[in-house]
Amino acid sequence: MFTRSVAHRIPLRAFKRWAHTTPTMNYRSVTEEDVAHFAKILAPSSVLSTLAPVSTPASELSIYNNDWMNKYHGKSTTVLRPKTTKEVSEIVKWCNERRIAIVPQGGNTGLVGGGVPIIDEVILNLGNMNKIRSFDPVSGIIVADSGCVLEAMSEYLVPHHYIMPLDLGAKGSCQIGGNVSTNAGGLRLLRYGSLHGSVLGLEVVLPDGTILDQLSTLRKDNTGYDLKQLFIGAEGTLGVVTGVSILSAPAPNASSNVMLALPKYENVLPLFREVKRQLSEILSAFEFIDRRAYELAVKHGQGRALNDEDVEGAECFVLVETSGGKREHDEEKLNTLLESLMEADEPLINTGVLSQSPLQFSQLWAIREGITEAVSKEGKAYKYDISIPVASFKTVVDTTRDHLQSKGLLRDDAVKHVVGYGHVGDGNLHLNIVAAEYSPEIESALEPFVYELVQSYKGSVSAEHGIGVMKTHALQYSKNATSIDLMRRIKTLFDPNGIMNPGKVLP
Numbered sequence: 001m002f003t004r005s006v007a008h009r010i011p012l013r014a015f016k017r018w019a020h021t022t023p024t025m026n027y028r029s030v031t032e033e034d035v036a037h038f039a040k041i042l043a044p045s046s047v048l049s050t051l052a053p054v055s056t057p058a059s060e061l062s063i064y065n066n067d068w069m070n071k072y073h074g075k076s077t078t079v080l081r082p083k084t085t086k087e088v089s090e091i092v093k094w095c096n097e098r099r100i101a102i103v104p105q106g107g108n109t110g111l112v113g114g115g116v117p118i119i120d121e122v123i124l125n126l127g128n129m130n131k132i133r134s135f136d137p138v139s140g141i142i143v144a145d146s147g148c149v150l151e152a153m154s155e156y157l158v159p160h161h162y163i164m165p166l167d168l169g170a171k172g173s174c175q176i177g178g179n180v181s182t183n184a185g186g187l188r189l190l191r192y193g194s195l196h197g198s199v200l201g202l203e204v205v206l207p208d209g210t211i212l213d214q215l216s217t218l219r220k221d222n223t224g225y226d227l228k229q230l231f232i233g234a235e236g237t238l239g240v241v242t243g244v245s246i247l248s249a250p251a252p253n254a255s256s257n258v259m260l261a262l263p264k265y266e267n268v269l270p271l272f273r274e275v276k277r278q279l280s281e282i283l284s285a286f287e288f289i290d291r292r293a294y295e296l297a298v299k300h301g302q303g304r305a306l307n308d309e310d311v312e313g314a315e316c317f318v319l320v321e322t323s324g325g326k327r328e329h330d331e332e333k334l335n336t337l338l339e340s341l342m343e344a345d346e347p348l349i350n351t352g353v354l355s356q357s358p359l360q361f362s363q364l365w366a367i368r369e370g371i372t373e374a375v376s377k378e379g380k381a382y383k384y385d386i387s388i389p390v391a392s393f394k395t396v397v398d399t400t401r402d403h404l405q406s407k408g409l410l411r412d413d414a415v416k417h418v419v420g421y422g423h424v425g426d427g428n429l430h431l432n433i434v435a436a437e438y439s440p441e442i443e444s445a446l447e448p449f450v451y452e453l454v455q456s457y458k459g460s461v462s463a464e465h466g467i468g469v470m471k472t473h474a475l476q477y478s479k480n481a482t483s484i485d486l487m488r489r490i491k492t493l494f495d496p497n498g499i500m501n502p503g504k505v506l507p
């Protein structure tokens with residue numbers, strides 16, 4: 001029977017790739033004259049530079065120069081933290097005229113090295129632009145500076161009974177401008193769709209400093225090309241997003257979740273079909289966690305471990321969330337589902353752990369949300385965030401593990417684990433290879449192997465994290481030559497001097 005409670009029961013590498021693929025790029029490094037100019041535009045606390053006249057200790061720039069995974073390391077001398085769109089515009093104009101390259105940076109939680117410099121580009125960090133500009137309680141449209149932290153926006157909406165249409169494990173640090181620029185997916189995409197639908201307008205500083213004001217609050221607007229879509233997922237290569245208008249969603253009156261333990265992976269798809277059929281409009285998340293990913297989360301203190309008897313014999317887990325308008329109605333639906341699953345002649349699940357309180361609800365989510373962090377605590381992660389048919393999730397994880405085994409790399413001092421988890425509801429698998437250290441040997445065993453595997457399923461090499469610096473060479477596995485050529489022409493149109501986040505996205 002069901003458990004009713006949780007508790008009781010390049011730097012060199014990147015540099016080489018850059019130097020190799022962009023030999024004609026010719027950017028100027030920031031000089032003391034530039035820093036003196038930035039100091040005239042910005043408040044003193046908004047300019048960090050190891051150069052005179054500011055002379056910040058290099059150690060203070062370290063968090064901006066290194067990415068979240070500590071995999072990509074830049075050597076920027078200067079970090080600028082503007083407070084207004086006008087300041088952003090003046091900085092960008094100056095840099096464009098002097099051919100100084102810029103990396104726009106939000107919360108620096110990106111997982112493909114897009115938000116840190118490759119060499120010594122200026123880092124334009126948007127964290128000081130963090131004001132909510134307006135909120136309409138009737139339409140639910142919220143307009144905010146791009147540096148607003150996602151979690152802060154969610155908290156702002158609570159008393160108004162709305163929620164942000166996206167949620168992710170990095171919500172405490174990532175910014176809405178970074179979310180838009182990566183077209184972040186996350187845990188609510190199944191219910192609320194992608195940012196291409198919920199973002200209604202953007203304010204963007206173009207690479208020549210022009211402010212493009214498209215901060216519309218209209219649900220419908222068919223007046224020609226929808227330019228804002230180009231910046232959603234552009235990873236800072238076309239301009240700096242400074243303002244975002246986004247449609248929030250009415251807060252559900254009741255939410256519940258249950259962790260289901262499955263005896264075999266093959267049951268995931270039939271389970272998804274059944275869950276969708278029975279829960280229909282109240283289903284809000286369907287997340288997949290393989291056994292090793294679960295064990296790593298628990299080992300590194302993410303959430304609260306399930307009881308041994310709930311885990312026993314489970315090959316993988318699925319976290320189902322419901323969100324709806326009426327608690328009794330939703331609970332009845334969920335209970336009916338759980339009973340039918342357990343009483344089936346050939347049950348798809350071994351057992352399930354249903355949360356009984358807000359604390360238990362959060363503890364179950366913490367297991368799933370904490371996997372990214374657990375993986376990075378366990379070792380150095382090679383992260384492949386791929387879209388493939390759901391039926392092939394397990395094959396892809398197993399094939400990758402077998403491949404590494406055949407190369408003799410599956411051992412404690414090389415590759416420690418191959419794990420899979422992700423957003424089954426969106427066909428998005430996070431394939432993580434956890435190594436003792438980043439090494440060229442492991443990387444060459446994984447690439448292009450993984451990308452070719454993805455291509456064989458006609459999948460995408462980046463479901464939601466973007467291309468950044470990590471996957472520029474892999475873009476060709478998911479985009480044909482005509483598409484890449486068109487992307488390049490769009491880039492040149494917006495940014496003829498190529499100052500905006502060079503070496504990212506386009507090979």
Ligand SMILES: Cc1cc2nc3c(=O)[nH]c(=O)nc-3n(C[C@H](O)[C@H](O)[C@H](O)COP(=O)(O)OP(=O)(O)OC[C@H]3O[C@@H](n4cnc5c(N)ncnc54)[C@H](O)[C@@H]3O)c2cc1C
Nearest residue numbers: 106107108109110114115169175177178179184185236241
């Ligand atoms: C624990 C954890 C869990 C995560 N879970 C998810 C998940 O479920 N789904 C998901 O999609 N991602 C996830 N991510 C990845 C990451 O959080 C997202 O990509 C997020 O959207 C990045 O936002 P950021 O503000 O940190 O951007 P950054 O990392 O600072 O930048 C990311 C990219 O956007 C550009 N950029 C940032 N701000 C701007 C701006 N204002 N204008 C123009 N360009 C800009 C940067 O140049 C860079 O290319 C996770 C990361 C972590 C660490």
